[in-house]
Amino acid sequence: MIEPTSSVLERMNAQLATVDDEYTRHFTSPTRPVSFVVATPRSASTLFQQLVCSTLSVGCVSNIMARFWMAPFIGATLEQDLHDPRFVSALRSYGRHYNPANAHEPHEWGWFWRRWLKLDGTSCYCASDQELDARGLSQKLSAIESIRDAPLLFDNLYAMCNLDRLAAMLPRVLAIHLRRPPYYVANSILNARIDRYGDINAFFGHRPRNYDELVKIDDPVEQVVAQVQAIRREMDETLARFADDDVLTVDYIDLIQSPQRIMHRFADFLASHGAPVERRDPMPEFPQLRDRNSSAFVRSEHADRLAAHVTAYFGPDAVPSHKPAAGLFLAG
Secondary structure, three states: OOOOHHHHHHHHHHHHHHHHHHHHOOOOOOOOOEEEEEEOOOOOHHHHHHHHHHHEOOEOOEHHHHOOOOOHHHHHHHHHHHOOOOOOOOOOOEOOOOEOOOOOOEOOOHHHHHHHOOOOOOOOOOOOOOOOOHHHHHHHHHHHHHHHOOOEEEOOHHHHHOHHHHHHHOOOEEEEEEEOOHHHHHHHHHHHHHHHHOOOOOOOOOOOOOHHHHOOOOOHHHHHHHHHHHHHHHHHHHHOOOOHHHEEEEEHHHHHHOHHHHHHHHHHHHHHOOOOOOEOOOOOOOOOOOOOOOHHHOOHHHHHHHHHHHHHHHOHHHOOOOOOOOOOOOOO
16 A cells, blocks of 8 residues: 555654754754735735746755655755746645645745744644743754745745744744735635635635634625735735845736736845845746736625725725626636
8 A cells, every 4th residue: 555645744744854864953043034925815916926936046945845844954955956947836726725736836934934833733833931942043043044045035934924023033034014905805715615615604814813713704795804804914014024134025917917026026035134145137927917816806795895894994085986797707
């Protein structure tokens, strides 16, 4: 009987962990700033990473490297040996968690961050009195940085939820704030509930700290809007701890309409913090990206409730003036 892939990976990581620790014990901490994405669900964070790994010499975690979550130095070394410098993302994602499928596409690396943040169960948050291994984490990230010879970028929910802890553990941390209007974030989460689970009542995405209160809301549309409000509130609290110069804010519509320009902005941002990166020259020409901030993606059956709840939670200015056009709904 063939052993499941997940079991093989777990055994492999457990056996390689000690070897990886030996390789990384002489490292100290990253010499360049480490960037973390701060965004609500459905705000194009995967797309942002895909564009980065297609245009800039920034250290993103690939699907290959992600399999070595307990031996990241070994994984980074293997990935670097196999890396195609001409790789360009297909700008697609697949599967229940929507990690892109190609071996060199970026990965959110939840296994790694859950391990170092000592998270159990479904919680995204470290206990305030939880002791974390700052030295060990710094060594691992420093080792990865040495292989990539570039500043590191992570797009991970658990890292974002505990960014204050990580900022205290690492020498320099930067935030990449991806913004999308709450109306469209909520609408996209509703669509994801239906498309992935076939049930608008199935909870999807980030469980904020007030999750126990959210699940008591009977109307799934209101529940999602309240979820978005809670996540945005937590994000605002996190970002308020950063100096203005340490946050790069990117609007969803700008990323969709001008991806190359946004990549140059990100490269300039890193350079302003002493971490210049090589830019692909010329930058790839990407296909026109679909703007999902559109009435075509709003299901008519919950459009009125969505507008009403977004108005109640965020104010009338947060609701676009358009109305969904009958028969033109696009999934996504």
